[in-house]
Amino acid sequence: MEFYRFISFTCFLALAYSKSLDNNYETAKDDLENYIQNKKNEINHRFRPLYHVVPPVGWMNDPNGFSYHNGEFHLFYQFYPYKSEWGPMHWGHVTSSDLVNWKQMPTALLPGTEQCFSGSAISQGDVLTLIYTGRRTIDEQPYFNESQYLAFSDDAVNFHKYEGNPVIPSAPNNAADFRDPKVWKYGDEYYVIIGSKTADERGRVLLYKSKDMFDWEFLTVLGESNGPMGYMWECPDFFELDGKFVLLFSPQGISPQGDRYKNTHQTGYIIGNFDYETYQFIPEVEFQEIDYGHDFYAATTTEANGKRYLLAWFSMWDVPYPEDVDGWAGMMTITRELNLVNNRILMNPVSDMLNLRTEVALKDEVKSGQVHEFGKAVEIIIESDLDKKIDLLFDGQEGGGKVWLRWDPDIGKVVVDRGSGDIRQVEWKPFGSTKWRIFLDSCSLELFCGEGEVVLSSRVYPLGGWRLENQSPQTIRVEAYNLRRSVPE
Numbered sequence: 001m002e003f004y005r006f007i008s009f010t011c012f013l014a015l016a017y018s019k020s021l022d023n024n025y026e027t028a029k030d031d032l033e034n035y036i037q038n039k040k041n042e043i044n045h046r047f048r049p050l051y052h053v054v055p056p057v058g059w060m061n062d063p064n065g066f067s068y069h070n071g072e073f074h075l076f077y078q079f080y081p082y083k084s085e086w087g088p089m090h091w092g093h094v095t096s097s098d099l100v101n102w103k104q105m106p107t108a109l110l111p112g113t114e115q116c117f118s119g120s121a122i123s124q125g126d127v128l129t130l131i132y133t134g135r136r137t138i139d140e141q142p143y144f145n146e147s148q149y150l151a152f153s154d155d156a157v158n159f160h161k162y163e164g165n166p167v168i169p170s171a172p173n174n175a176a177d178f179r180d181p182k183v184w185k186y187g188d189e190y191y192v193i194i195g196s197k198t199a200d201e202r203g204r205v206l207l208y209k210s211k212d213m214f215d216w217e218f219l220t221v222l223g224e225s226n227g228p229m230g231y232m233w234e235c236p237d238f239f240e241l242d243g244k245f246v247l248l249f250s251p252q253g254i255s256p257q258g259d260r261y262k263n264t265h266q267t268g269y270i271i272g273n274f275d276y277e278t279y280q281f282i283p284e285v286e287f288q289e290i291d292y293g294h295d296f297y298a299a300t301t302t303e304a305n306g307k308r309y310l311l312a313w314f315s316m317w318d319v320p321y322p323e324d325v326d327g328w329a330g331m332m333t334i335t336r337e338l339n340l341v342n343n344r345i346l347m348n349p350v351s352d353m354l355n356l357r358t359e360v361a362l363k364d365e366v367k368s369g370q371v372h373e374f375g376k377a378v379e380i381i382i383e384s385d386l387d388k389k390i391d392l393l394f395d396g397q398e399g400g401g402k403v404w405l406r407w408d409p410d411i412g413k414v415v416v417d418r419g420s421g422d423i424r425q426v427e428w429k430p431f432g433s434t435k436w437r438i439f440l441d442s443c444s445l446e447l448f449c450g451e452g453e454v455v456l457s458s459r460v461y462p463l464g465g466w467r468l469e470n471q472s473p474q475t476i477r478v479e480a481y482n483l484r485r486s487v488p489e
Helices: 002-020 023-042 322-326 351-356
Strands: 058-069 072-080 090-096 102-104 115-124 127-137 144-153 178-186 189-197 203-210 217-224 232-241 244-252 268-275 280-289 297-304 307-313 336-341 344-349 357-366 371-373 378-383 390-396 402-408 413-417 423-427 436-441 444-449 454-459 466-470 476-483
Touching (some): 058 127, 115 144, 127 178, 144 178, 217 232, 217 244, 217 280, 232 297, 244 280, 344 444, 351 357, 413 444, 413 454, 423 454
Parallel strands (some): 058 297, 203 232
Antiparallel strands (some): 058 072, 072 090, 090 102, 189 203, 189 232, 203 217, 232 244, 244 268, 268 280, 297 307, 307 336, 336 344, 390 466, 413 423, 436 444, 444 454
């Protein structure tokens, strides 16, 4: 009964706040949707993906509020509609029944006195509740304040900000960087983790709990950098997977170490045990990257039907965005299902990706030196002899960007090479299968090795359809499928 009283209370709050909203806010939402519909006509579609979530117009970064509510998946994202560059943050919104086919929804949150930074969502009966970071400009250093806000919806379309915001006004040490809340429920209580930093510039994750989502109690520091692990831990997530607990986060400020940590910022996880009585997370396996490609950040997860799903911003900070001149920038990875094996996370495309296949594009042996052409969206499965080198060139039928996928048995590394020394590589010891499963879209490549123990996600910008040239010293077996559109144009 207490739960239903809480749901009624949140509905009342949402309704009360809705009635008290300034009409200018409602007008702004209507004006924004009209702007988006008109602006879409100006988009250049040369790099527009067929099956990856992208903003209808403008800029996209971190995924937010990835959740399962009343039989449907919801994905929100950091969104600036007015330019294809970062700006005052809104929350864009898409929905899906299967994590493959996505429907564009109206913009969920518009900035007010605060920018709507990253956060999460939780299903509470018929109410979908968002918790997000409100970032406000202030007059004294560091000239910004970050605190945690709530918004509610009883139809999962129209969201109303809680009039009592913020519900968590500041970090325990008053750190200005205090953002990206991820909420979940355990037993009768709600928990949230928030990314922050220490006074001496070391990243950390803070843990809170609440009985009602409004009044929050600080519990402990769930995890903290020892110095080399970065100055800020963004976009934390915390979940149980196959009997262990996983702290997933995006640390900023890790220095490159050989093949590792070569992106502007990283995304990875720590495996350990957690006790809900003591609130202590005891790491057992140190930080490891979850995706080894060029463009992968701010990963987040949700659970549904007994499975844990993940997706991430399929871009990276402080790099060129060739699509920005076309009226949009940024996209999401395809959704991956997670499993934990031998103290590492395996990532594989969700099974419904098979439903995107339309017809067989190629099913044959491809000899050294042979070339085959495909469309803009294709799934390719490669079988080869791992005792020999693999060297595959993927480029555009009309030029543009290119990328090489390589395997060298002498060093045991998978390589994604975009040319001019722009390389990401990682050791691979197959658990079982030795196949490569490659997803190509209009401006992206996702490579899943074996059972998903190594995944590399990188943006590539070919012109026209894709072209494959086998530059290996061996014949490879190729099974390829054309893929249909599953996201709005």
